[in-house]
Amino acid sequence: MLQKTNFFVYPNITPKDSLFVIQNAVAKQSVLLIAGNCHVNYEGRASSKLDWGERLVMIKSDRSVLIHRSTGYEPVNWQPPGCIIQTELVNGIDLKIRAIRSQPRETLEILFDELSLVTILNLVDKGAFSLYVSEEDIKKSIMLRPSLIEENFRCIIDEKMQPTGFIDIFGVDEKGNPVIVEIKRGTVRKEAVIQLRGYIEPLSKTNPRIRGIIVAPKLGKGIKPLLDSMKLEYKRINAKKCAEILKRSEGSKISDFFTKPKS
Amino acid sequence: MLQKTNFFVYPNITPKDSLFVIQNAVAKQSVLLIAGNCHVNYEGRASSKLDWGERLVMIKSDRSVLIHRSTGYEPVNWQPPGCIIQTELVNGIDLKIRAIRSQPRETLEILFDELSLVTILNLVDKGAFSLYVSEEDIKKSIMLRPSLIEENFRCIIDEKMQPTGFIDIFGVDEKGNPVIVEIKRGTVRKEAVIQLRGYIEPLSKTNPRIRGIIVAPKLGKGIKPLLDSMKLEYKRINAKKCAEILKRSEGSKISDFFTKPKS
DNA sequence: CTATGCATGTCGATA
DNA sequence: TATCGACGTGCATAG
8 A cells, every 4th residue: 555645556455455445535535546347237217237347437526436448538337426335345355336326316336356456536626617608608798799799789688588598689780670699609500590490480470570690609511501591690709709808898707607616 | 666467556756757658558558547736728619727736637548538626427628539649748847738639629738737646557348338228128118108119109919929039019000000020129230130021021921011110229330221121110219218118107127237246 | 306408518320 | 521319418507
């Protein structure tokens, strides 16, 4: 066992000895890494079985569990934060880790017959994470500076009138035509066009002058003709410009959205 | 440096010394774990910044990159498989890791000013992963909800009439055409198609309107054209949906995986 | 609590 | 390669 200020390494620990180490690490909310030969069963919304093989199991401070194979961005099996972690010695030689989620009821069972490396990390991390432009940011930017849509565009917004998922922005152009703006943070796909069309369609029967504009940083391939055929419009928006506008209006708020201090 | 058959541990390695270790691990397609104090910038579809703090960076065999904080199921920053990994010494004292994805163009930059622990794992893992419900479960689900096959499909089944190995489900579609359903738990292979064809062939002589449908969670590569040529159909079935249907109907045991701890 | 929509979604299959 | 749909999606937010 190697001890350092912020980590402990247990090479080739026996399953029996690992019990205390793991329970202790979970209790102390450390980050636990377990590499070894294991077999995994999951039962819950679906069911899965993972045959024997060497993997890396990560149990984090919030008791989220990730089982990683040697490839793939996604863990092959997992349990979200807050689950119950149980450990048990099976047949006196194997280590069983059970991670149970209550809502929905899901159980994950990991059985190790060999542990190559157990590591405990105590990560001190208070750094703020900030993601620069979200759909909400774009919306705010447009509200702050409607000319981003076009000259003399005005937003007519009653916040209560805007349930999420419905219209992003409702406004009026310089000729007084009503305008429905749909914001996309990424590339405009067919679905977004259909969605906007769905909003415009019923309204255009009472007012044919209504316009629909999709605002996004990028237009997907082949989407332009679709927009044209549906008489909808596209306005490209620049992420950096949004960030600038937000920063200028209320400099302190820019990085407020995603701050999550950790310890 | 501790060496074992399938892992290497480098406690408190200097950024300078880590360069070779990391490059070598990436070249050899090992799984690389780097714990230390770092700062992260991401620029691509969006942009993000993560201030200084201690995290665990995982670079997997397929060059996917995951940056994990002490909490959260999801990595705070990441790069999907296949990206380019570059390492660099900054100011002679800091380690910069750059992970670049080409399509879409995205860059991830991790700057370490301190490495607490670098680990290299060589995970041998040939175990099969299967997300599934049993063939029996699928059959039950379809009996309980025939619309899983298609709208207005009806099962015409006498349980005793169904010797195993013959027809899985016999039914009628909304136009009154007889339908033979073959269920596969896993990926549909050529043999399953041949098998179903074997059932349909003789019957279609007396009734050319008979249909054959293979129900499975997955269609093998190149099987679609084969099905088409034999005028057979494929209906994808979702394991999760089956599990839900079964669970809702009553507590039927979906599986009994964990009776055998080891083989 | 459920319901809804976004995501650097990821991942796979298909044209 | 771009598009499309599914996912144990996860996740936040609204009602």
